[in-house]
Amino acid sequence: MITEDELSALVGRRLPGGRARIEPYVDWLTRDVVGAPQRAPGEDAVHPAVAFLVAQGNVGLELEEVFALFGARSQDGPMLGEWSVDFTRPLRTGVDYDVTCEVAGVARKRGARTGVFDLATVEIGLDGPDRARHATVRPTYVFPRRS
Amino acid sequence: MNVGDALPELVVESVDPERMKTMAALLRDPNMIHLEPGEAARHGLGDRVVNQGPINMGYVQTMLARAAGGVDRVRATSFRFLANVHAGDRVVAGGTVTAVRQGDGGEEIDCEVWLDVTGGARALSGTATLLAPPPTP
Numbered sequence: 456m457i458t459e460d461e462l463s464a465l466v467g468r469r470l471p472g473g474r475a476r477i478e479p480y481v482d483w484l485t486r487d488v489v490g491a492p493q494r495a496p497g498e499d500a501v502h503p504a505v506a507f508l509v510a511q512g513n514v515g516l517e518l519e520e521v522f523a524l525f526g527a528r529s530q531d532g533p534m535l536g537e538w539s540v541d542f543t544r545p546l547r548t549g550v551d552y553d554v555t556c557e558v559a560g561v562a563r564k565r566g567a568r569t570g571v572f573d574l575a576t577v578e579i580g581l582d583g584p585d586r587a588r589h590a591t592v593r594p595t596y597v598f599p600r601r602s
Numbered sequence: 603m604n605v606g607d608a609l610p611e612l613v614v615e616s617v618d619p620e621r622m623k624t625m626a627a628l629l630r631d632p633n634m635i636h637l638e639p640g641e642a643a644r645h646g647l648g649d650r651v652v653n654q655g656p657i658n659m660g661y662v663q664t665m666l667a668r669a670a671g672g673v674d675r676v677r678a679t680s681f682r683f684l685a686n687v688h689a690g691d692r693v694v695a696g697g698t699v700t701a702v703r704q705g706d707g708g709e710e711i712d713c714e715v716w717l718d719v720t721g722g723a724r725a726l727s728g729t730a731t732l733l734a735p736p737p738t739p
Contacts (some may be wrong), residue, residue: 484628488621489660490614491667500674503667503739504660508628519632524625525681531630539680539728 456600457526462561462573465524468575470556471515473558477501479548481508500545507538509546510579510592513554525575527598535572537595544589546581552589553582559593571600603711603734604667609697613664617653619689625654630678642688650688658687658726662715665695670711677710681728685719692720697730709734 465530482501486493489504514521519529527533546552559578565571574595581590622636634641635652643649659681667673687693697715702708711732717725 481628484624485660486664488624488628488657490612491664491673491712500672502660502673503663503676504656507656507659511629517632518630529634532635533633537680537682538655538659539678541678542676575624596621602725 456571457496457573459563462563462575465558465575466561468524468558469519470524470558472553472555473513473515475513475552475554475581476550477505477509477546477548477552481505482548483531495585499547499549503540503542503550506542506546506581506590506592507542507594509552509581510554510590511554511594513552514556514577514579515554521577522596522598525573525596525598531601532599534597535594536597537576537593539593542589543587544583546590551584555580555582569599573598573600603699603702605699605702607699609665609669609699609713609715612661612695614661614693617687617689617691617693618708619651621657622651622653622689625651629656631653631725647686648688649680650690653687653689653691655683655726657693658683658693658717659691659728662695662697662717662728662730665697666713666715666730669697669735671735675735676730676731677705677707677733678731679715679728681715682728683726685723685725687717687719687725691722694718694720694727700729702734705731705733707733
């Protein structure tokens with residue numbers, strides 16, 4: 456099991472990040488999944504849930520590699536504990552976003568029923584062509600630890 | 603909208619496992635608890651596949667976008683995932699207005715929001731900020 460010191464040392468670690476363009480079909484599928492009406496012709500603002508996909512999918516690592524960074528595997532049952540997004544402007548189709556990502560915080564917890572588990576929060580920034588921040592996404596993962 | 607007002611609910615009568623497959627592909631999510639009932643059972647999560655967290659929060663965001671008059675009027679959401687939602691569950695997304703204030707882009711509405719499993723637990727709770735709905739002509 457990753458030690459508490461090793462976990463703490465990850466704070467501030469930058470992930471590779473990437474560049475993302477939201478394809479219209481991604482917004483279409485997302486709306487279909489979450490029960491939202493499809494975009495009207497001429498509209499380009501995407502469903503807020505697309506921010507999750509754009510952020511998660513462009514940190515520069517596969518999800519399994521993100522888990523590995525925190526000493527976990529998908530078979531261990533990692534979960535999403537919290538998630539937030541702040542938009543300074545809506546995300547839109549056809550716009551190129553620079554994606555940056557950094558480990559923002561970690562914590563080791565012990566629960567009476569759950570045993571030891573770790574919380575890890577990463578902050579993902581989506582910057583537009585104007586170099587301004589359009590959205591900030593913060594997922595917090597829960598990693599059960601079975602020593 | 604006024605403080606204390608309830609937002610119109612969004613009801614999903616039966617969570618569809620087929621849509622979990624779509625989300626798994628979109629996310630490139632390798633976690634099989636969303637695809638294989640046996641894998642959910644192996645993790646002690648029951649005998650039905652588990653809905654992805656992003657879908658659960660997406661239901662709430664859809665409810666918020668409808669209340670605000672468009673997806674581009676949802677300014678912020680923050681969720682805490684409390685319990686799992688499974689295939690076949692009936693879920694209800696709801697919220698109440700907690701504050702109305704003047705923001706940079708006009709009148710902003712702060713809300714408490716949630717997603718409840720009918721006959722079960724609260725699956726997520728959180729907060730949201732919306733731009734006030736545009737005036738109706």
